[in-house]
Amino acid sequence: MFNYFIKRVIASIVLLFAVIFVTFGLFMAVPADPARLSCGKTCSEETKIGIRHAMEIDIPFSEQYKRFVKGLFVDRIYNQGSTVARTCEAPCLGFSFRTDENVTDLLQRRAPVTFSLALGASILWLTGGVLFGMLSALKRGKLVDKLVQSVALFGSSLQIYLIGWVLSLYLVIRNNILPTPAYVSPFESITSWAGGMLLPWITLAFISMSGYARLTRSGMLETLSEDYVRTARSNGLTKSRVYFRHTLRGAITPIITIFGLDLGGLLGGAVITESTFGLKGVGRLSLEAVYELDLPIIIGTVIFGAFFIIVANLIVDMLYAVLDPKVRISK
């Protein structure tokens, strides 16, 4: 088991560096010129040459990549030897082409917004999805079941920006039922934090919940038909103990797997949700960087996102082995 874990970690690190390499390469393949975008309305060729030099994008691709990877471990000095040389501390992800901000600092500032969004929304969709799925399974064929399935279908076919805008208009703008979405650090004010994130949580959870409800329902239905569940009931165990401890446990494994992957992806940045509600998280940052051809930020957000997805995959693999004895024995 330990050897398996080590192998998976090494493979994950290799995968992360492969992602960085590919992203670098894809950026270089884009014909647009970041120096031109940085330059402004009138821009002479000499100015663009100077800007490319200042951005260090006039050196060969292999050298650019080499300096970048080295900067992850050792402090990097840009424009070394010039009067405007500047140091970027390791792990150095560079400076934004547009705003000159240190990319690591930018990510540190934006990450709590994304984490807050992911945390609240995921708790809501997991608990809500599982509870509704259970209810639906236990009341199979009844009105409740049909209602839950219909709402789940409706939710999964909606787009975040549509439901987000509609909820924003009716709950915030017109009727002041919910506060305007905004991020306030929980260390500043826990109530303002929760209040400001409530609408984004509800919106994201509503759409994601539907998948979990359906997954829980089908898992529960399968497990409810197992012999051991019938045995547990006939031995006099209470319904709640049977359903929660025995039935749900059997159905939860695939749900945890999907949850881990979804959460990992969300931690990389919920682009649409953040854009819809004006939240300045990592997802929004990555979108802006793509529009502005801001390579250092693109690479930084890709590493950030890839890291969490790879870690989530790793954890899910390990958790799977813990939850499912069959997997543990085979490993």
Place this chain on the structure above:
Amino acid sequence: MKNKSTAIFAALALSASALTVVSMSPAANAAGGITLNAKAVGPAPAIAGTKKGGTLNYTGKSDVNHLDPTRCYDTFCMNIGRLLWRTLTAIQTDGNGKQTLVGDLASDVGTASKDSKTWVFKLRSGVKWQDGTDVTCEDLKYGISRTWDIEGSNVLTSGTEYPVNYIENKTAYKGPYTTPTGDLSGVVCGKSGSVETITFKLTQSAGDFNFQTTMPNYAAVKKSKDTGATYDDNVFSNGPYKIESRIKKDKSFFVKNTYWDTKTDPIRLQNVDRIDMLLGQDSVNTNNLYIEDTGRATNGMVNGPLTQNVPLIYDSEYDGLKLRFENRGYYGKGPYVEWLAINVQKVTDLNLRKAIQCALNKESLRATAGGKSTGDYTNSVVPVEFGYPAYTVCTDNPKGDLAKAKTFMSKVKKNTELVFAYSNATTDAENGALSIQSSLAKAGIKVKIKPIDSTDYYTLLETQSKDTPDLMLYAWGFDWPNSSTIFPPLFASDLVGKDTVGENKSRVQDKALDAIMNKALAESNATKQTALWVQADQYVSNTIAAVVPLWQLKTLLWKGSNVGSVYNSISNSFDWATVYLKNPTK
């Protein structure tokens, strides 16, 4: 020294060392309908209904690109930046929207030598930084010298290059970071009695140099407060407001600069207590907020249009769109003109170009862009506010004149297929392309339409390659309201190089046109200068048929119901310099 225009001004250039200033006359320029006031003092003209106090909000998707004046080159940063920094001269807007050139850091509008190559300005006393110290001539010179960083370290990107193209630099100065002990020879601080003066020695005649000094490059920067690339977020103020805190693309707060004195400032008022900017907001939500006029929007300003059509309703009498809530917005002429540029390097036959001018159905093209709401037809690349005499480009019929077009076509020696390139960002653009193709086809002009990815579009237009199109749409707005910022940047020969053409999308290289433009730039007499620009205007449209002028674009602006302000046609926005809240306690 990098000077794009050196070649075209060679005929007029005199050796600076041989120059004798025979006489200095107060600049008597007027440009684009703007008059001059050489004796303006503060306070700025009062606006009826103005009240003091309250917090003004701004809610929008994009942040200001750069608050650093050396890096600022769009109207948004100029609008907000003007609250923080003062330039040598500036344009004052009164309560009726009337605009006048006045001294800002200067107490006059400058005095020019006979050849307009030496300019002297007197500086205003009593202007202070946010720490209470005086703004000096050296501060202003330092601010101007920062533009030369584009010849040095290239830390301060994105601003205009006007000072570098016009001001003498005999010491190979490369900006304050690369040559920290260097001196910019073309800017000299002095004294006239007890009054500080600043003198500019130019490499070329500039009859409207005192309009150029309204550009942000001519703002003062205190050397000890210059933080280079991060000055964007730490601008040290001499305007009515200063930065309290700023996180780029997130939020910015401005509070009153208590050392700003209204008596020294003929442009700005300090009406609101605080300005609260929230950026990175979704456009649809922001638009809904403004329609409902709730929350932040009631005391809110925006920058430019939000989602285009939601706040507009169809007005059947006008047969176009009008503003839904007229007390909360402005929907009218803006400063931009749009035209179809003809690549004269590829479409060499003048008869073919004239045929295009006659055949183009502007009405049908405008319909694809939104109809009457898009803009008002024009025969010039110059805004109608400049007051130039009207003239005709082939026909005044917006549907075109097919008969005339066919007459020109009968003289065309070789009718080849032309390529019209357009940005594929919207379906309107494709419909526009089809409209152009179809209307020119009726005159026998074959056009192939070519969609280009929006990220590559402007690069394609300005580079010389085998893919360079024959026809393309373009629009332009002046940097200051004079044709000196329209014709030379768009049609000067020396812009056309082997690899790029800058803004000269028509690739015009015409010696006669260059001569007219040179003469106009050097002319300090307003009437004579205007006459020369009128000549240039008609030359571009009629003599060489390098463009098909289309329309002057309309502009749409929103504001909250509690915001009082005046439309500023130069910045194409509500005037941030004099904005107030009708009820400051709301």
